[in-house]
């Protein structure tokens with residue numbers, strides 16, 4: 001027996017007579033065959049090494065011209081929602097032209113993003129570019145593809161995104177600019193990530209000039225959920241309250257203050273929102289009514305150095321522990337040299353503090369999860385085109401960013417806020433909501449404010465869901481952002 005080619009060559013007219021010659025020839029063939037076999041093995045070895053070790057860096061490097069080479073030999077894989085709906089796929093026309101198709105159009109423009117030969121990639125299209133351009137098809141299948149000059153089929157990417165929740169978030173944004181982002185506090189799965197203004201990824205290449213040149217600083221390509229930096233407004237009172245708890249672990253319930261509508265210090269004056277006067281308030285009442293003057297008073301009592309340390313523990317002034325979401329860094333500028341007016345401003349979420357909606361979502365998710373922060377993620381797993389899973393991206397804990405006791409106290413404050421405070425539009429539902437509103441002033445016009453809500457909701461039969469909402473220039477958080485969050489909660493609990 002032996003190599004099939006040798007047998008074929010040897011099967012001449014008179015096999016027995018030619019035997020001695022054939023065996024010499026066979027030996028030569030054998031040597032050559034072994035040489036080729038050795039070469040083949042080492043090439044296979046490199047191929048496997050390249051596929052498993054080297055190719056991720058190789059393909060993901062945006063400056064690598066090889067990316068285009070890969071796209072010439074691999075048909076870009078599909079992107080799916082968690083419930084199995086196609087969010088992006090490449091269709092090949094009869095003339096061989098390929099078109100990247102996004103069945104949901106603008107709905108997922110920032111989360112799924114776009115892939116354009118001329119203008120690059122964003123969203124999952126960029127974060128999972130490597131996976132989409134890698135084919136984990138069997139070697140034989142790929143070899144046949146090579147021989148027949150067919151493209152191999154790239155791996156598919158299954159995201160954590162849920163179509164109905166994404167639709168709910170998108171609709172809740174309405175005609176406002178802003179963002180709504182939702183996740184499971186227990187796992188870190190991003191369920192929805194909507195940002196407006198948006199664009200149609202199907203026509204991003206044709207529309208590029210008009211999208212980029214959009215006047216008025218609208219920046220439709222910016223993913224406001226993870227990249228938009230905003231003053232946190234009163235949602236930051238969560239952080240200020242936490243710092244007060246840390247400095248007064250045993251007597252925080254004894255705090256009391258009389259709000260007469262404004263506070264004056266260091267030549268600057270600060271008022272409660274909408275001209276409200278809250279009278280006698282303790283810490284809980286200050287929180288649920290979002291009393292600015294009381295929180296400015298609390299701020300003045302705090303140890304600024306320790307306040308800065310708490311902000312750091314809550315991930316301010318550093319990269320967020322999220323892979324592949326292109327998140328901006330939030331900033332907390334307070335230091336030991338800060339003026340009293342700066343301290344007061346910062347304590348109520350104004351001043352120089354800037355946050356992303358994603359960051360606030362992470363803070364409330366940690367509160368919901370008894371102080372433990374799960375790293376947010378959007379890519380769940382990749383699979384071969386025939387359905388076999390290639391790689392799971394498991395959930396990961398970042399660790400405790402506050403103690404369980406601290407989280408429980410903040411939970412109770414956020415619950416009261418949803419029952420009888422500024423978020424009471426969330427009371428009386430089939431689920432229990434927790435949250436904090438904010439009306440973050442911006443610009444020079446007094447009264448211009450972004451509407452915020454950050455919080456979560458739970459019901460026995462489902463995992464809890466956390467949401468961060470910002471509606472640019474909408475006004476009061478209680479009037480605009482709370483109903484938007486309710487829109488997402490309602491869809492989630494009615495599913």
Ligand SMILES: [Zn+2]
Pocket residue numbers: 259260261272276277278279290291292293294
């Ligand atoms: Zn007040």
